[in-house]
Amino acid sequence: MNRIVTLLVTGFLAFLLLQSTMFVVDQKHYAIVFALGEVREVISEPGIHFKLPPPFQNVLSLDKRILTIDTPDADRFITAEKKNILVDAFVKWRITNPRLYYVSFNGDENRARDRLNQIIKAALNDEITKRTVREVISGERGKVMQAIVSKVVTEANQIGVGIVDVRLKRVEYVEQINNSVYERMKAERTRVANELRSTGSAESEKIRADADRQRTVILAEAFRDAEKIKGEGDAKASEIYAQAFGKNPEFYKFYRSLEAYRATFRNRGDVMVLDSGSEFFKYFRAPGGAAAPAPSKK
Template identity: 55%
Template sequence: MNRIIALVITIFIMMLVGSSMIFIVDQRKYAIVFSFGEVKKIISAPGLHLKAPPPFQNVVYMDKRIQTIDNLEADRYITSEKKNLLVDLFVKWRIIDPRKFYISVRSDASLAQDRLIQVICAALNEEFTKRTVSEVVSNEREIVMKAVRKKVERDASNLGIDIVDVRLRRVDLLENISESVYQRMKAERQQVANKQRSTGAAEAERIRADADKQREVVIANAYKKAQEIKGNGDAKAAAIYANAFGRDPKFYAFYKSLEAYRRSMGKGDIVITDPNSEFFRFMKNPAGLLATPTSKRSKH
């Protein structure tokens, strides 16, 4: 009976020792094997592994997933204009060197986050003091984050940590300076708008002046061409008239007199003149000859 009890106890002890020599590494974890406080082995591959039983060897696990620091309270930073800003941010990080991480913070994630927050706040404060509110809020926000991340990565690497991302979630102005900053930004935008308007007005005036100049040139050329055509037409008409009426001067004189009668006397017009004047010579004589004084006396 005693032998059976001793055998059971022996088997139980062997099972305990055997179970303490076997450990499982999850795919989301790192495993560090220690021997009397000294790091002996780091395991990142998931699966079943063996070690010496305690107290000869122990295992510490670390999370290899990306972790986020997003429970920070908004902190106050000062810009180059001595304006206060409330900044809310978040940080994503992960462990890449378990040995350094354990040596630096004894595998305490909360202690690592506190160290990261101190480094990030110092880097943000350094960058904000170089810039104005407008630059931080809009123009150079991405540049600020790249500079902060570069500085934090240098210090985080000493902790065995990789900084995946640093982002400003919100940047708020204090209430007592919000209005003044808004008015200044409004004035800057108004100045840009006025400059654009003046440039556009000058360009429009230049285009109008050029169009007017071209219009005057076109009109002058058209008038010159029209006058040349009209002059050529008048010259040809005069030549035709001269050629036609030169063949019969008496008929030409008779025709011109009829035109004069038509222009000077309309319906209902009254003309007071000497009937023996030269103007009416064709009415008294179809040949247009005026009677001489001698001929009149000979008739009497």
């Protein structure tokens, strides 16, 4: 009985000893093996590995995946023209040298993030202070990013970190400058609008003046043509009258007298006081229009 108990205890102790010497490394982590506080081995391949039991050797896991630093608040920087802008950036990074990374931060990821934030802010400040807002936002944004990445990569390599990507998410003015920029934009748009209105008004006056000129020319030409046609008609009528008068002068005189009578006695209320012996009534006195003696006065 005692022997069985001894075997069980021995087996349990052996199991605990075996368990303390075995550890598993997955594909998402590095494993650092320590011996009395010193780094003895860095394991990056996944699988089952063995070590001495504590306290002779211990194991620390480090994440080997791509990590992200995305600050919730934008940082303020001063451009070359002494304007304050807010810049919000994010960084993709990973551990490339586990031994150097552990020596730099003792395996503390928060310390590593703080250090990377400082490196990124310093790089941003160096590049933004040399450029204007326009260059940072659009003109030389590609060059700014290349310079920032170059500086960040160089310093990150010294702490065992590899930089995958650095991007600017947002670049904008601070609130006070935003108001002045909006006012300046508003004034510029107002100036352009007024200029367009002035140009439109000038074009309107030009078109109106041209239309008035064309109207005057058209009316003048129409009046000229009308007078010409009227003159031609009067000339033709005079020619016809002359021909008719030449063929039968007496009939022409009679016809003209009838027209005169019709025009004179158009209204019943018209009153004329004339001498009965007037030439105007000669066709009333004699059918042939011959002169007749005037009536005697008694």
